[in-house]
Amino acid sequence: MKIEKAAVIGAGAMGSGIAQVLSQAGIQVVLKDVKDEFVERGLSNIKRMYDSRVKREALTADEAERLFKNIKGTTSFEDIGSPDIVIEAALEEIEVKLEIFKELDKICPSHTLLATNTSALSVSEIASATKRADKVLGMHFFNPAQTMPLVEVIPGVETAKETVETAMALVKELGKEPVHVEECPGFLVNRVLFPYMNEALWALQEKKAGPAEIDAKVVEFGMPMGPLALFDMTGIDICAHVVNFLYEEYGPRFEPSPLLKVMVEEGFLGQKSGAGFFVHDKANPVKKGEAKPVNPELDRLIEKANKLAECGKAQRDFEAERVILPMFNEAVYALQEGVVKACDVDVAMKYGCGLKRGLLSLASDKGLADCLAQLESYHGDLGERFRPAWLMKKLVRAGVKDFSTSKKEAVCVN
Ligand SMILES: NC(=O)c1ccc[n+]([C@@H]2O[C@H](COP(=O)([O-])OP(=O)(O)OC[C@H]3O[C@@H](n4cnc5c(N)ncnc54)[C@H](O)[C@@H]3O)[C@@H](O)[C@H]2O)c1
Incomplete structure (x- = not known):
């Protein structure tokens, strides 16, 4: 019609x-x-x-x-x-x-x-x-x-x-x-994006990197915007609502960082409230090329969040993979459930989130076996948020190196 x-x-x-x-x-x-x-x-x-x-x-x-x-x-x-x-x-x-x-x-x-x-x-x-x-x-x-x-x-x-x-x-x-996209909580883009956003907060709680460094490393990796700038732009209260909903539906992989709760309780909601992870002063907007000022209250807010829940410690310094891998892992969970075809994941993340390269292509560059090894290492350090999807293990065991080989059809499940 x-x-x-x-x-x-x-x-x-x-x-x-x-x-x-x-x-x-x-x-x-x-x-x-x-x-x-x-x-x-x-x-x-x-x-x-x-x-x-x-x-x-x-x-x-x-x-x-x-x-x-x-x-x-x-x-x-x-x-x-x-x-x-x-x-x-x-x-x-x-x-x-x-x-x-x-x-x-x-x-x-x-x-x-x-x-x-x-x-x-x-x-x-x-x-x-x-x-x-x-x-x-x-x-x-x-x-x-x-x-x-x-x-x-x-x-x-x-x-x-x-x-x-x-x-x-x-x-x-x-x-x-x-x-x-087959019906599932968060559909595809939000389901895959929020493990990335949430993990940036857990990393911030560890204090190995500040918000500007986390965002810069992630942008360097190929994301159009850092996760903390994205929180501020979207509204931290709206993001908290989405993460809580996904946690209710999917369980421990989506355990919300307590920093979200603290930020919302104290009214630091991002651009709309004048401050979130960064300060947004409409009267003194940041000039192009200048660094955004970090919220001077952030250290205190992190201390408060750390009293609410144990954040764990990664063995390594902050690297972009810490937040990219949970996003990739969630996309593989969606693939194994038949929610979406492998060939559509890259299209969705490119056009829905502005990724310069598709998510599966980024993971393929790194190599599936490497992605799995790094996820397993984070899983050991930080627990359930990093539990690898079994489909990833299956592909690695089968010798599939990336999603661009002919075996890609094997994961085009619907
Ligand atoms: N804002 C976003 O970023 C976004 C993105 C994707 C999807 N959505 C979804 O799109 C929908 C709308 O979101 P929005 O941001 O435009 O909200 P909005 O608050 O800007 O607009 C909603 C409009 O719906 C009207 N409305 C309420 N009940 C109605 C009725 N019975 N009949 C006709 N109109 C009615 C309201 O008066 C209001 O003008 C929601 O389901 C939201 O979850 C929002």
Whole structure:
């Protein structure tokens, strides 16, 4: 089915971005929120984005006006009409989403696909609110949706193959990269990224390196941004919520560093609160090339965190692998569960996190046997956060050196 008409539920940060991306592809969009002022705010954000594209000469004023007119705002479900797809980007609360999907199922024609942009809720549970679970799926856009190229496409238990195919084709038509991810907590990108972020905090607690050194070594290794700068940018409270959720779902591999709790309790939330691991003084922004000042309270916060839980000690000084290996290991756990194909892991991490090289390619450069040996050594020093995935052991025992050999197909499990 070719998507010509769409509706987006929720005109916040994600909903307005998704509506804009759809309108740019020439798709007619109805954008719904609960209050006129929220719809207006969403529409004016989209207008501002279009204006800035005109300013940058990426579009003419006429083109921008024509594309912007593809979007109509509303507060009423009745105005949605008969879309080919609805993408829901309302609040991240299961009751809100169940209510919305129940209503959409009632008012939309039988051919309409229903997608949710949930970050972490169960797609299958959301689908259970409808009588068309075969036509419900997750479409996880990244923030900002206008520019981030990746969309994780997540079928629920009952989603039909054609539904997934239509969503994958739509994502390509929007000029983005779709990756098919089976439903699991955190889907792929967040599941793989958060062991890396969390491990940077455990390393910080050991005090062998400060935040600037940790970030610099990791950037040198090939990450677009250090984990501590990323915490500050995303919001430490939001990250704490995600790590706690993943810990609940997956257990000890995701044991949250107590530093997260301490930072949130003391109101050091990152850029939005003026300080996190670094100081963010809007009145005195750091000039390009200058080092970001480290939060002067950090030593005290680390002492406090170290009283809450034993952080263990690595035998070696801080090296980028300390945080990269848990990320790689988690990707291999996802492979062994059949959540994703090996060939899609690199695409997801490159386009979802901006890795300069794919994660599996980085590990292949190092050699799988080396990665396993280093993980086992960290496992001995620091425990369960580093328990290697059995698939990695299996591949090393089979003599597979990297993921770029023909044997790669052996781990393309779905
Ligand atoms: N912000 C991110 O980085 C990000 C990234 C990926 C996915 N998500 C997910 O996208 C969804 C939206 O996130 P956001 O950051 O845009 O939130 P947001 O708070 O900016 O916007 C949510 C909007 O939904 C509206 N809304 C609430 N109930 C509604 C209803 N019944 N009908 C219509 N609109 C309703 C709210 O009024 C608000 O305008 C969430 O599920 C979130 O987890 C967010």
